[in-house]
Amino acid sequence: MRILHAIKTGALLAYTALVGAVLPGATGLAWAEAVKPVSSTALYSVWRVSGKELSAKTRKDFTVAVERCWNTAALSDEAVNVTMVIGLTIGPDRKPVADSLRLVEAKGGSEAAVQQAYEAARKAILLCGRRGFPLPAEKYEAWRELELVFAASGATQ
Amino acid sequence: MSRLRYLLSAALAAATLGAVTGAPLQAEPLRIELGTPVVEPMPFALPRFVDEGGAGDMAAEISGVIAADLAGTGLFEQIPQNAYIQNITSFDAAVSYPDWQAINAQALITGAVQGGGGQVAVKFCLHDVFANGTLGECLQFAGDKGSWRRVAHKVADAVYSRITGESGYFDSRVVFVSEAGPKNQRQKRLAVMDYDGANTSYLTDSASIVLAPRFSPSGDRILFTSYSSGFPQIYVMDVGSLSVRGLGEQPGTMTFAPRFSPDGQTVVFSLERGGNTDIYSLNINGGGLQQLTNSPAIETAPSFSPDGSQIVFESDRSGNQQIYVMSAGGGEARRVSGGAGRYGTPVWSPRGDYIAFTKQNAGRFHIGVMLVDGSEEKLLTASYIDEGPTWAPNGRVIMFARQEPGGDPMLYSVDVTGRNLKRIPTQGAASDPAWSPLLP
Numbered sequence: 001m002r003i004l005h006a007i008k009t010g011a012l013l014a015y016t017a018l019v020g021a022v023l024p025g026a027t028g029l030a031w032a033e034a035v036k037p038v039s040s041t042a043l044y045s046v047w048r049v050s051g052k053e054l055s056a057k058t059r060k061d062f063t064v065a066v067e068r069c070w071n072t073a074a075l076s077d078e079a080v081n082v083t084m085v086i087g088l089t090i091g092p093d094r095k096p097v098a099d100s101l102r103l104v105e106a107k108g109g110s111e112a113a114v115q116q117a118y119e120a121a122r123k124a125i126l127l128c129g130r131r132g133f134p135l136p137a138e139k140y141e142a143w144r145e146l147e148l149v150f151a152a153s154g155a156t157q
Numbered sequence: 158m159s160r161l162r163y164l165l166s167a168a169l170a171a172a173t174l175g176a177v178t179g180a181p182l183q184a185e186p187l188r189i190e191l192g193t194p195v196v197e198p199m200p201f202a203l204p205r206f207v208d209e210g211g212a213g214d215m216a217a218e219i220s221g222v223i224a225a226d227l228a229g230t231g232l233f234e235q236i237p238q239n240a241y242i243q244n245i246t247s248f249d250a251a252v253s254y255p256d257w258q259a260i261n262a263q264a265l266i267t268g269a270v271q272g273g274g275g276q277v278a279v280k281f282c283l284h285d286v287f288a289n290g291t292l293g294e295c296l297q298f299a300g301d302k303g304s305w306r307r308v309a310h311k312v313a314d315a316v317y318s319r320i321t322g323e324s325g326y327f328d329s330r331v332v333f334v335s336e337a338g339p340k341n342q343r344q345k346r347l348a349v350m351d352y353d354g355a356n357t358s359y360l361t362d363s364a365s366i367v368l369a370p371r372f373s374p375s376g377d378r379i380l381f382t383s384y385s386s387g388f389p390q391i392y393v394m395d396v397g398s399l400s401v402r403g404l405g406e407q408p409g410t411m412t413f414a415p416r417f418s419p420d421g422q423t424v425v426f427s428l429e430r431g432g433n434t435d436i437y438s439l440n441i442n443g444g445g446l447q448q449l450t451n452s453p454a455i456e457t458a459p460s461f462s463p464d465g466s467q468i469v470f471e472s473d474r475s476g477n478q479q480i481y482v483m484s485a486g487g488g489e490a491r492r493v494s495g496g497a498g499r500y501g502t503p504v505w506s507p508r509g510d511y512i513a514f515t516k517q518n519a520g521r522f523h524i525g526v527m528l529v530d531g532s533e534e535k536l537l538t539a540s541y542i543d544e545g546p547t548w549a550p551n552g553r554v555i556m557f558a559r560q561e562p563g564g565d566p567m568l569y570s571v572d573v574t575g576r577n578l579k580r581i582p583t584q585g586a587a588s589d590p591a592w593s594p595l596l597p
Contacts, residue, residue, distance in 0.1 A: 053187075054187065059189055062189060063189060063190070063191055066191055067191050067192075067193050067194060067195070068195060069195075070191060070194040070195065071194060071195050071196070071197055071199055071263075072194040072195075072196060073195075073196045073197055073198060073199060073232050074199050074232040074233065074320050074321050075321060075322065076321055076322045076323045078322070079321075079322050080194075085188070087186060098287075098288075098289075112322050113322055115322070116320075116321065116322035119285070119292075119320075120194075122287075122288070123263060123285075123287050124194075126287040126288075127261075127263065127287055130258065142187060143187060145186040145187070146186055146187055146188075146189060147186040147187070147188045147189075148188075148189055148190075148191060149188055149189065149190040149191065150191050151190065151191070151192050152192060152193075152194050153192040153193065
């Protein structure tokens with residue numbers, strides 16, 4: 001049996017180990033993987049979609065700007081089917097405040113699937129928001145706090 | 158004036174409502190719906206792993222295998238190394254996330270390799286570039302130097318699993334029939350390779366024709382059909398010792414198309430007696446022969462459901478080949494295939510959600526999948542001959558044999574969505590692939 005390590009910030013942490021020797025040329029390999037618990041984030045509720053002061057065109061432009069970075073190719077079928085609401089704050093520079101992103105609600109999948117789906121959605125917001133979203137400065141109070149409903153209905157190739 | 162009166166009235170009404178409810182009148186965040194994600198490979202960066210001593214070229218080779226595993230899924234796309242801004246020269250060096258964000262790397266894999274004393278150890282971190290941190294804990298895998306490709310596959314499996322939420326399939330092997338020689342004197346022998354076509358080794362010689370190898374659930378045994386006695390009989394091979402013994406030998410019968418039960422204790426197979434073929438089961442130790450079907454039709458290609466409770470098989474009891482499902486103990490079967498054409502070689506997905514099959518219709522062969530009740534049939538491929546699907550351990554990829562007119566059979570894989578069709582490199586012609594479980 002060989003010692004295996006979980007490493008974090010350069011320090012060795014606890015780990016588990018298994019030994020496998022089952023096929024020709026595959027003897028003597030040992031491996032381990034630290035198991036990280038997934039936080040409890042699955043919340044269920046009925047949602048309300050509101051439409052306040054932003055024009056339809058602004059909302060559409062914003063939607064397209066986020067969707068083009070919302071990539072579900074690497075997600076499991078279960079994660080793709082998760083529907084979730086992510087809350088965030090957008091700064092006056094029209095860029096998302098990274099620390100403000102939070103999962104408000106989610107339904108339609110296991111905790112692991114929600115976690116995967118959340119990561120993809122969060123990445124979309126941060127990636128496509130890094131140069132600022134197309135939002136009108138004069139309506140900052142309308143878009144400063146947003147809740148984005150991610151509900152994949154028609155993934156495009 | 159009337160507008161002012163309206164605004165004042167509205168303000169008064171709002172204030173009254175606030176007083177009644179006792180709640181502050183805070184604006185709720187604006188909600189915006191998004192419904193159309195893109196489906197395209199996720200860009201990732203994988204700088205060559207750092208050699209921390211004794212690794213030499215192995216550091217680059219391991220990096221290359223990890224990158225090839227991930228990119229080979231079609232779900233990820235490697236950013237060329239000449240686009241990298243930060244040069245990673247130490248595993249412990251701080252990662253400059255803005256440098257990786259600038260080249261649109263959505264995932265970054267950094268690592269180091271130690272290669273002293275006949276051993277290889279690989280430590281790595283998966284970074285969420287836009288969260289400025291690692292995605293999960295950094296890990297280390299270790300093994301004999303000769304197993305360096307397995308160590309690389311383990312790393313790739315861990316990365317794949319963390320990003321997709323599904324188990325990986327890179328550290329697995331495929332047993333298949335290696336073919337050589339002219340078609341009227343074909344030599345066939347069992348071979349085993351890494352899932353990506355590397356590390357081929359041969360398990361039998363070419364003295365007799367072999368067919369349809371199948372891994373046991375633990376990967377330590379292989380069932381197959383051989384003509385070594387002059388007619389088809391099933392055998393079981395111990396992979397470690399390569400020792401072979403016959404199974405269920407019945408005088409005057411032919412046995413073929415064997416497959417293990419999920420617990421590895423039972424074998425289902427076809428037995429031909431007096432011109433009639435039915436499905437039987439047998440204890441792996443050779444006892445407990447049980448007939449599961451009883452029909453004048455040809456019944457063959459049985460495959461267990463992952464929970465072991467059901468068997469899917471093909472039969473021409475309706476007049477042409479179709480797919481049926483019955484209890485693992487036998488009894489009445491229900492037909493699940495319903496489209497035009499002939500269906501064969503059904504295989505239950507390890508996830509239990511789909512049945513993969515070969516379909517022949519209108520002069521073309523297809524590999525397809527359907528839900529276990531036969532609904533939502535999807536044809537993933539079309540060719541002159543496509544046949545013999547086998548599932549990757551995670552149920553997301555299917556490998557099969559393809560033959561073009563006048564050509565030799567070759568192995569291909571395709572994603573269960575129908576994307577990412579690609580040929581698996583083999584040394585010469587190859588058919589009848591069977592995927593192993595994920596290795597321990």
